[in-house]
Amino acid sequence: MALLAEYDQTSWRPGTLRIYESIGSIGAKYCYLNKVKPKEFYNLISEFNGNGSYIDSDNTFDNPDFDFAKLAKLFEEPISIVSKLSLNLINDLPKLYKQTRYSLWGNNMFSYCPTCMAAGYHSELHQIHWVDKCFIHGDNLVNVTNKEKSIKGFRNDIKLLKPIFDTWFLNSAIWESAKTSRWSLIDNELINTQAKKFCSALIYTEKKLQNDSILFGKNNESNLLLQVKAKNSLNRVFKTVHQNKAMSFEKPLKYPCSAEIADLLVKIGPKGIGHFMHSRQITCIESEMPIWKTILNDLPKSLLKKHSKCLKLYKNSFESIEKTRIRWCYGHEYVHPPYDMSRFDRVPCPRIVTLNLLQMLLNVEDSLIPESITYYGKCNSKEINYSFYDIGSLDNLIEAGIVTKWIGYIEIGTHQILKQYTPGFMFESEVEPDFRYINIPICQGILTEIIDQLLLVHLQTWICALYEVEMNSNVIDSQINLKNHFRAKIHELSPSIILKKTNDGVELLIGTMTSKRLPKWCNSIRDEKGHYDTVKKRSNELEVTFDELLAYRMRMNDLFQLRANLIRSFVRKRS
Amino acid sequence: MPYLQSVERTKISTRMMAGRAFLIKTPICANYLKVISNWLTTGSHGGLVYGQPRLGKTSATRWALKMLVELIGNFPLIEVPVRNQNIASEKAFFQHILHCVRHRHYMVGSAGDKRDALNEWLVTRAKRATINAAVIFFDEAQFLKNEHYKWLLNISNELDINGCRLFCLLVGQPELEEVKTNFIETGKEQIVGRFMARELEFTGISAQEDLISALIEFHNTIYPIENNILFAENFIPQAINSGFKLNALGPAMWSAFETLWIASGVSGSVVVPMHYFTAALIGTLNTLVDSDGEFLDIQQSIVMDAVKASGFRESLKIRKILEMNRSGK
Numbered sequence: 001m002a003l004l005a006e007y008d009q010t011s012w013r014p015g016t017l018r019i020y021e022s023i024g025s026i027g028a029k030y031c032y033l034n035k036v037k038p039k040e041f042y043n044l045i046s047e048f049n050g051n052g053s054y055i056d057s058d059n060t061f062d063n064p065d066f067d068f069a070k071l072a073k074l075f076e077e078p079i080s081i082v083s084k085l086s087l088n089l090i091n092d093l094p095k096l097y098k099q100t101r102y103s104l105w106g107n108n109m110f111s112y113c114p115t116c117m118a119a120g121y122h123s124e125l126h127q128i129h130w131v132d133k134c135f136i137h138g139d140n141l142v143n144v145t146n147k148e149k150s151i152k153g154f155r156n157d158i159k160l161l162k163p164i165f166d167t168w169f170l171n172s173a174i175w176e177s178a179k180t181s182r183w184s185l186i187d188n189e190l191i192n193t194q195a196k197k198f199c200s201a202l203i204y205t206e207k208k209l210q211n212d213s214i215l216f217g218k219n220n221e222s223n224l225l226l227q228v229k230a231k232n233s234l235n236r237v238f239k240t241v242h243q244n245k246a247m248s249f250e251k252p253l254k255y256p257c258s259a260e261i262a263d264l265l266v267k268i269g270p271k272g273i274g275h276f277m278h279s280r281q282i283t284c285i286e287s288e289m290p291i292w293k294t295i296l297n298d299l300p301k302s303l304l305k306k307h308s309k310c311l312k313l314y315k316n317s318f319e320s321i322e323k324t325r326i327r328w329c330y331g332h333e334y335v336h337p338p339y340d341m342s343r344f345d346r347v348p349c350p351r352i353v354t355l356n357l358l359q360m361l362l363n364v365e366d367s368l369i370p371e372s373i374t375y376y377g378k379c380n381s382k383e384i385n386y387s388f389y390d391i392g393s394l395d396n397l398i399e400a401g402i403v404t405k406w407i408g409y410i411e412i413g414t415h416q417i418l419k420q421y422t423p424g425f426m427f428e429s430e431v432e433p434d435f436r437y438i439n440i441p442i443c444q445g446i447l448t449e450i451i452d453q454l455l456l457v458h459l460q461t462w463i464c465a466l467y468e469v470e471m472n473s474n475v476i477d478s479q480i481n482l483k484n485h486f487r488a489k490i491h492e493l494s495p496s497i498i499l500k501k502t503n504d505g506v507e508l509l510i511g512t513m514t515s516k517r518l519p520k521w522c523n524s525i526r527d528e529k530g531h532y533d534t535v536k537k538r539s540n541e542l543e544v545t546f547d548e549l550l551a552y553r554m555r556m557n558d559l560f561q562l563r564a565n566l567i568r569s570f571v572r573k574r575s
Numbered sequence: 576m577p578y579l580q581s582v583e584r585t586k587i588s589t590r591m592m593a594g595r596a597f598l599i600k601t602p603i604c605a606n607y608l609k610v611i612s613n614w615l616t617t618g619s620h621g622g623l624v625y626g627q628p629r630l631g632k633t634s635a636t637r638w639a640l641k642m643l644v645e646l647i648g649n650f651p652l653i654e655v656p657v658r659n660q661n662i663a664s665e666k667a668f669f670q671h672i673l674h675c676v677r678h679r680h681y682m683v684g685s686a687g688d689k690r691d692a693l694n695e696w697l698v699t700r701a702k703r704a705t706i707n708a709a710v711i712f713f714d715e716a717q718f719l720k721n722e723h724y725k726w727l728l729n730i731s732n733e734l735d736i737n738g739c740r741l742f743c744l745l746v747g748q749p750e751l752e753e754v755k756t757n758f759i760e761t762g763k764e765q766i767v768g769r770f771m772a773r774e775l776e777f778t779g780i781s782a783q784e785d786l787i788s789a790l791i792e793f794h795n796t797i798y799p800i801e802n803n804i805l806f807a808e809n810f811i812p813q814a815i816n817s818g819f820k821l822n823a824l825g826p827a828m829w830s831a832f833e834t835l836w837i838a839s840g841v842s843g844s845v846v847v848p849m850h851y852f853t854a855a856l857i858g859t860l861n862t863l864v865d866s867d868g869e870f871l872d873i874q875q876s877i878v879m880d881a882v883k884a885s886g887f888r889e890s891l892k893i894r895k896i897l898e899m900n901r902s903g904k
């Protein structure tokens with residue numbers, strides 16, 4: 001038997017460990033007490049990780065192999081505290097987890113409560129991305145970008161060590177007793193009480209969730225809130241920690257039908273519902289005129305009210321730009337025109353921006369279905385065919401009369417007001433065909449009613465997002481990519497919906513993040529004359545900038561050509 | 576299996592001589608324990624323990640500190656051997672102490688980092704100790720230099736600030752006394768006042784009764800614990816089972832030590848360092864292995880040979896030379 005010297009002595013202050021304390025918080029204290037670099041702490045932790053069997057979590061302490069007993073022994077902390085470092089309590093909620101993925105910021109954010117930090121405490125419960133208030137104090141959490149890189153072999157929460165260390169031990173003002181021999185710390189009982197409230201709201205919801213409903217929505221935070229609300233498990237703690245406090249929760253919409261139909265509807269699943277929303281949108285005929293279609297048709301008109309002159313100006317300036325390009329680029333076929341799309345986004349009138357964004361919305365490829373369920377790799381420009389492998393039993397749906405097949409041509413691009421002002425469009429024929437041949441299942445009967453309701457809710461969100469972007473002049477004048485910003489806005493305001501079986505059919509529970517009233521587009525402009533003058537001035541500026549850039553590029557091209565010719569003649573002479 | 580038994584006996588003998596097997600309570604140890612206990616519970620910051628080599632200071636100190644835990648409760652303790660260590664710089668010194676602590680991170684960091692890490696280790700544990708103190712036991716402390724005491728003073732102050740205390744137990748050879756005198760003469764009373772205010776001269780076994788009581792302790796010791804047998808059973812099982820007791824060796828052993836002492840011409844009364852006593856006992860037991868039986872016949876010559884082989888005679892020769900040198904000056 002070899003006698004191995006085991007260097008198992010480290011410095012820790014027994015009694016200072018707190019429940020649900022993050023590994024970053026513990027690591028920062030460890031490094032301070034032992035006067036070592038984070039690397040030493042990583043090495044220590046790797047000895048507790050066991051085989052490190054894979055789990056889908058950013059949290060070190062959620063590793064089922066983690067040796068808590070060994071940690072308790074090393075730190076001389078009671079096992080009752082050490083075993084409460086893990087968030088397993090709320091990680092083992094499969095129904096909620098699957099649908100909400102309430103993951104940690106882990107990757108790139110350090111999120112903390114100033115009051116907790118002042119009491120020497122940081123928790124993984126501060127890192128949950130949809131939580132923006134401290135579960136203990138209710139204080140607003142501060143989010144800071146964490147530039148630390150991932151460390152191979154460790155979960156991402158370990159990246160919190162350095163920012164926490166710096167906060168406590170480099171800036172001395174945050175936690176007053178940090179560098180003394182006696183730390184003043186937050187009370188364990190307090191954490192326990194508050195954490196219990198927070199976790200029980202989630203656990204209660206999970207318990208009440210059954211497999212009789214579909215949940216959809218782009219925004220996981222809103223989804224979670226809707227689920228919690230729908231199960232009446234919304235308590236005070238949950239309400240204050242959640243960032244989407246503005247969700248309005250309407251009375252459920254009831255759709256009576258037989259139990260068999262209800263079963264079929266729920267089995268369609270969120271992906272299938274997405275397909276039907278898409279197919280409904282492209283095949284809905286004028287005579288049906290559901291509300292969403294009317295609103296959509298009227299939208300361009302109301303958007304252009306008081307701005308038709310702006311559009312005309314934009315049109316003229318755009319045409320002159322294109323003409324310049326065509327004329328001067330003749331013989332300069334290698335010159336790439338300065339189609340800086342961000343320049344086109346920042347057109348002189350914010351309303352033109354909105355029209356541009358609207359055009360983006362109405363592209364068939366980008367229509368009113370949740371992003372998560374699109375798979376456009378399967379479409380080419382001439383044909384749309386879906387694979388219905390994941391809609392459930394298509395034959396059963398057709399037999400029940402809620403789905404039918406639709407074969408024929410659809411017109412595309414009908415709403416693309418600004419399509420002709422897409423650079424390159426004007427002088428090129430047939431960028432895209434006007435019609436597509438499709439062969440797809442579409443909704444019928446009660447499913448159509450449901451789909452129309454869903455499309456309406458989504459359209460309302462879209463219009464509100466459009467309006468919010470236009471009203472935010474800071475964004476329009478900044479260098480932010482407007483399309484991305486708009487997408488993010490849609491995501492943020494995305495409604496959450498639960499389709500649920502009831503005793504006498506199905507019902508829709510809808511949680512919306514926008515007001516039900518549509519924005520009044522006309523009111524946004526007061527001084528019509530002044531607005532027009534500004535737009536005119538800025539249009540001219542845009543033209544000049546474009547001309548200058550184009551001229552510069554052509555000059556560079558000439559120089560390049562000249563040089564190439566010289567080299568060529570030089571080579572010829574030599575030979 | 577006689578072969579295996581002999582291997583086992585060799586192992587036990589070696590461990591005994593290295594002071595790693597078990598510690599025996601002798602009257603000297605009992606006194607030592609009383610003294611240290613008094614020092615620790617009366618707020619001292621340190622003490623000197625000095626004596627001739629081979630007296631068993633290290634073992635006795637280990638034993639006393641171990642017993643102390645049962646008397647006054649747990650306290651943090653570091654045993655720091657000083658002989659032959661590279662501890663010239665502050666960084667190396669604190670690294671050595673952290674190494675003795677078995678601190679996981681003893682290798683990393685600057686001198687300051689190591690000092691802080693040691694402070695933290697000491698403070699956290701001292702605060703939880705009933706005596707509110709941490710003990711560092713420096714073995715062969717006569718090798719510590721000026722700077723080492725200065726660095727220890729810093730640590731000691733740090734513990735004071737945090738409401739606890741560092742106790743340095745400086746165990747070494749008689750030169751330690753000279754170090755102390757030297758400090759006083761060169762105006763370093765601060766160090767003396769802090770760590771050397773108390774002192775104890777450690778001696779060996781100096782009476783037959785003491786030797787016998789040590790033998791009784793030996794006899795009653797169970798070793799190795801997992802085998803649940805008496806220590807001497809490893810050597811002479813039949814005799815022990817028939818009622819033989821180790822203290823029967825006492826008079827023969829004492830007289831052997833006394834004879835050698837007188838023959839060496841060393842002044843003063845007989846003092847037997849623990850080391851030679853242990854060596855003589857183990858030597859005797861090893862010789863008796865072959866004659867083990869119900870009735871053990873112990874001849875004076877067996878004991879005398881073992882005492883001679885213990886190295887006691889050689890140590891007395893050196894002592895005599897030192898004595899003559901001193902008186903010659």
Ligand SMILES: [Zn+2]
Nearest residue numbers: 113116134137
């Ligand atoms: Zn807090």
Ligand SMILES: [Zn+2]
Nearest residue numbers: 307310349351
């Ligand atoms: Zn305008």
